[in-house]
Amino acid sequence: MLVLGIETTCDETAAAVVRREGEGPGVVLSNVVRAQLDEHAPFGGVVPEIAARAHVDALDGVTTKALSDAGVALRDLDGVAAAAGPGLVGGVIVGLTAAKALALATGKPFSAVNHLEAHALTARLTDGVGFPYLLLLASGGHTQLLAVLGVGRYMRLGTTLDDALGEAFDKVAKMLGLGYPGGPHVERRAAAGDPARFSLPRPMFGRAEPNFSLSGLKTAVRLEAERAAPLSERDVDDLCAAFQAAIVDVVADRARAGVRAFAERFGAPTALVVAGGVAANGPIRAALKNLAEQIGAPLVAPPLALCGDNGAMIAWAGAERLALGLVDPLDFAPRPRWPLDAAAAQPGAKA
Incomplete structure (x- = not known):
């Protein structure tokens, strides 16, 4: 199963292609990350509007390079995944919209990935960790x-x-x-x-x-x-x-x-x-x-390249979900807040 993953929840514009092979570790065929450090450094933190605009400027090139580095075309994919939240909503909309457009144009199944779930499942991508x-x-x-x-x-x-x-x-x-x-x-x-x-x-x-x-x-x-x-x-x-x-x-x-x-x-x-x-x-x-x-x-612990936000973790989470038949509709809405376990929310606690 080949899946393209797109990540734009904060200040990294990222895309990757991952191959899932049964229950063992996956294979990262490409992992392209375009950081925005120079744009945000003068402010000492991430500025949401600047981040969203930078995603718009960079995403097409980043996605094209991810496919090229992996040696695959859109028609070769088995699915397209994007981080749908939680995160800065402007950035989330950019990546989510692009992934939906690719899925629609190619007829591939779409997976709306929780950014936190992608982090949670990275150990299965790298080491095949069991539950x-x-x-x-x-x-x-x-x-x-x-x-x-x-x-x-x-x-x-x-x-x-x-x-x-x-x-x-x-x-x-x-x-x-x-x-x-x-x-x-x-x-x-x-x-x-x-x-x-x-x-x-x-x-x-x-x-x-x-x-x-x-x-x-x-x-x-x-x-x-x-x-x-x-x-x-x-x-x-x-x-x-x-x-x-x-x-x-x-x-x-x-x-x-x-x-x-x-x-x-x-x-x-x-x-x-x-x-x-x-x-x-x-x-x-x-x-x-x-x-x-x-x-x-x-x-x-993941290799350093997979510790921060990246497209490989999104692609892998999408592959895990698609393997279970979990396909999301193309009207899936971005979610600025999206706790993995909503039942555990506590007053004053950050989701």
Whole structure:
């Protein structure tokens, strides 16, 4: 099964062609991503209108290159998939409309993919992981612990009550005068810093429920930065190191709570999976690998090219859905908010 996937939910214009071969891992035939860092860097974050316009300008070329790199034509495809949400609605409309047009013109089945489900299923694309597994989804917009029970079957065990992990990295980077996106800049500066110089809190540490809260940690960094101002390069390194050390401790502790919550309901997970842009952070990966070894399960983390938003994960999720006969109508509406497990929504919690 060959599927073209299109991703435009935030600030990456992406398209890819993936081949699904039975129940094992898939094959990524092409994966083209056009980032918008230069467009948004002056603003310290993503500007929705700028992102949508950039998607319009780039999507045709990105899609054409994805097909060319894969060595396939539109007629060779078995389906077309697009991220239909959640995300910035202007960008979602661009990719969704393009995918619908391609499906209509070629007579191929269409799959409207939940962007979060695409992240959740990436471990099956790369490693053929069997159900059920525990997923930490960590990105700029989402931080959740999910029981992945099957395609279309998810239970949210924990979420963030305020900032997402990637959002916290971005905000700390901005307050310290670093670039966007913040994660890579903070990680690089942290490697040269002293994590013990500044004492920062570990919010929610030790709580039974596997939720996150990061706004207090972000505020603590700001207060320490104000006390140390004017900041030297060494001050910035040390603040980054202290912040990242706190994040690593929190992630490991919250993931451990997620393992307990998963085991109470479903037994031992087949794997501990981390996905989303924050999955590219080396110290976070190392902490989760240590936890996975302790619980006797493999840690599955996607290669760096598949950590951030990409078309391959959309194509794969579409292939998984189409293999089950799940075809969506061409009037499927974009969904700016689309939780995987709506029943788990909590007051004040981010979907």
